[in-house]
Amino acid sequence: MPAELEIGLIAVMTAASCAVCGSLLLVRGMTMTADAVSHTILLGIVLAYFAAGGLDSPLLFLGAAAVGLVTVALGELLVKSRLVSEDSAVGVVFPLLFALAVILITRYASSVHLDTDTVLLGELAFAPFERMTVFGADIGAKGIYTSAGLLALDLLFVVALFKELKTVSFDRTAALVMGFSPALLHYLMMALVSLTAVGSFDTVGSVLVVAFMAAPAATAYLLAESFGKMLAAAVAAAAISAIVGVRAALALDVSFAGAMATAAGLVFLAALVAAPKRGLVGAYLRRRAGKRPR
C-alpha cells in the first residue's frame, strides 16, 4: 500500500472514531471534557511509561485511559462538593495534571523518546514507518490496525447501546425509571472517550483530538434532526475533513494534523453559514420573515 493511502486511511478512521465520541459528548454538553481528557492522558502516558519502561506496552493505553477517567472523576468530585462550578472544576483539574506530566517529562524522561511535542501535536507522517508484521510478513502500517480497532470499538458501543445512550442523553428521568444506570453509562462513555483520545494521540496529537471530537459533531448537530442521523453526519463530516486535510497537507507540505483540523473547521463553517434550517443564513431569513427562530 502506498504511504499516502495508508496515511489517508488512518486519518479517516481516527477522525471517524473521534467524531462518534464527540457526538456523544456534544449532546450532553460536555465537549470541553474532551479538551481536559486529551490533555491529561499525557500524565497517564508518562506514568505508564515509568511503570512499563517503554513506549510499546499496552499498559500505556490503559494507564492513559485511566488517568482520563480520573480527570473526569476528580472534576465531578469538585462539582459535587458544591464549592466550584462545573467549568471551573474542569479548569482547575486538567492544567494541574498536565503540568505534573510536563514536569515529570522534563525532569526524569527528557533523555528518552517521550516528549510533549509527540503527544500534543502528533505526527501522522511517521505512521507508515511503524509496520505491523505477522509471521514476518508485512501486513500494513500499525496505525491502520489501531485506528480500525478503535473505530470498531466506538461503533460497537454506539450500536449496542444506542437506545440507552439516547435515553440517558435526552431524558435522564426516563432512563432512571427504565432502570438503567446513567452513572454506569456515563463512565463507560468517558472510558471510551479516553481510549479514543489515547489511541488517536500519535495520529493527530492530543490537542487536535479535540478538534475532531468537537467540529464534526457540531457540524452534524446543525444538519441532522435525529441522534442516529447526527452520528452518521458527524462521521461523514469527519471523513471529508480528513481526506481534504490530508490532500491539502500533501499539496502544501504542512502538518497533517493542522491541515485536518483546519479542514474540519472549514466544513463546520460551511454548515454554520448554510445549514438549511439552523444555519446563520437560514436563521436570518426566518427572522426577517417574521417567524421566531427555534
Added chain:
Amino acid sequence: MTAALGLVPRLAAGTLAALLSDYTFRTVALGAAIIGLMSGVVGCFSVLRREALLADGASHAALPGVVAAYLITGSKDAAVLLAGAAASAVLAAAATVLTARRTRIKFESALAVAMSVFFGLGLALMSYAQRLPGASKAGLSRFIYGEASSIVMRDVYASAALALMLTALVCVFFRQFKLAAFDPEYAASAGLRSGAAGGALTAMTVAVTVLGIQAVGAVLMSALLIAPAVAARQWTRSLAGMTALAAVFGAVSGVAGTAYSSLRDGVPTGPAIVVTASVIAGVSLLAAPGRGIAAKLVRRRRLRRRVLAADMSVVDELTSPDVSAVPAQSTRPDAAPDGQGRAASPSDVSATTGQGTRHEAPPDGRESPAAPPDGEESATVPQDVSAAPEQELRPDAPDGEGHVASAPDKDGKGGGSDAGGA
C-alpha cells in the same frame, strides 16, 4: 524539544539569598508575579461569570495569530507577536459568541470547536513557517509551553503598565462589573449597561490570557486565571475581598513557582507556577473555615452527635430522605444545609410523630437549590439563576450528576421501597 522545555534559569547556588540577588530570577519572578496578580483579579470575574474556560480557548486560539504575525512582519519581537495573538484570540472569541447566540450549539461546544480549529490552523502555519530560511522553532513554540525565562525588564514594565490599567478599571467600574458578573438581568433593568461591562470583562480576560501565554504557555494559562479565583472564593464572601485575595494568591504562585523551578533542576517554570496555584486552591477547598470540606465534615459529625444524643428515632427520619433522594431535586441532604437550625427542628418534630418530619423534609429539599448550604455567598444565587436556562437544556445538568453517582445503587432499592410504602 529540550530547548523548548529546558527553559529553566539554572542557578548554581540553591539558596534563597543567592536567588534573590540573581538578576534573572528577580526579573522573571517580578514578571510572573505581575501576571499572576492580573490573572487573579480578572479570573475572579471569569469564574463568577462561568467563562472560566474562555481563557483556555483564547490561549489556544492565539497560536495562528502569533505565527501569522511572524510570517507577515518577519520579526519575533514580543509586542508584534502579542498583537497577532490578541487579534486571533478576539476573532475566535467572537466566532464562539456568534455561534452560541445564533445557533443551537452551546457556548461550551462552540468554544471547543473554535479553539481547536484555530490551534490546528496555527500548527499548519507553524509547520509552514519552519521551512522558511532563518525561522527557528524555539521562538514560536514558546507560545505553546511558555518560556518564563524569556521575560526581560521591558516585558515587566509593559505588563506592569497593563496591570495598573486593569486594576484602575476594576476599581472605577467595580459596581458595574459586579452586576455584570452576578446579575446581568437586574443590571439591564436598572439601566446599567451591563452588556458593555460584560464585554469589557471578556476583553480583559483575553488581554490577560494573551499576556500570560509568555510565562506559562497556552495550554496552562487557564489555570492561572481559575485556580487563584477558586482559592480566594473559599475564604471570603465579598467580591472585593475575593478579588484582592485572588490577586495575592496569583502573585504568590508566580513568585513561588519561579523560585521552585530555579532551585530544582529540570522543573519548567510555567508548570511549576500552575502546580503552586493548584496547591493553594486545593488547600483552600479543604481547609477554608466555614465553606471548606474539612469544616463541613466537622459540622456534619457534630450534627450527627447531637442528633444521636437527642433521640434514636430521629436517625431514621434524617437518613430516609437521604436514601430516597429523587434526582430531580438538586439537594444534597447529607450536606446538612444550615446545620444547626435543621438539627433542632427535626428533633423537635420527632417528639410528636414520625409523620411530622416527612412533611417537613420536602419543602426543605426544594428550597435548598435556591438557598444552598450556608457557606454559599448570597451573590452566587442570581448567578445560578442566570445560568439556569442554559443548563436546563443540558441532559446532564451538574446538579443531577451528584445523584447519579450515588443514586442507582441506593435509589434502585431504597427509593423504590420508599415509594411503595408511601
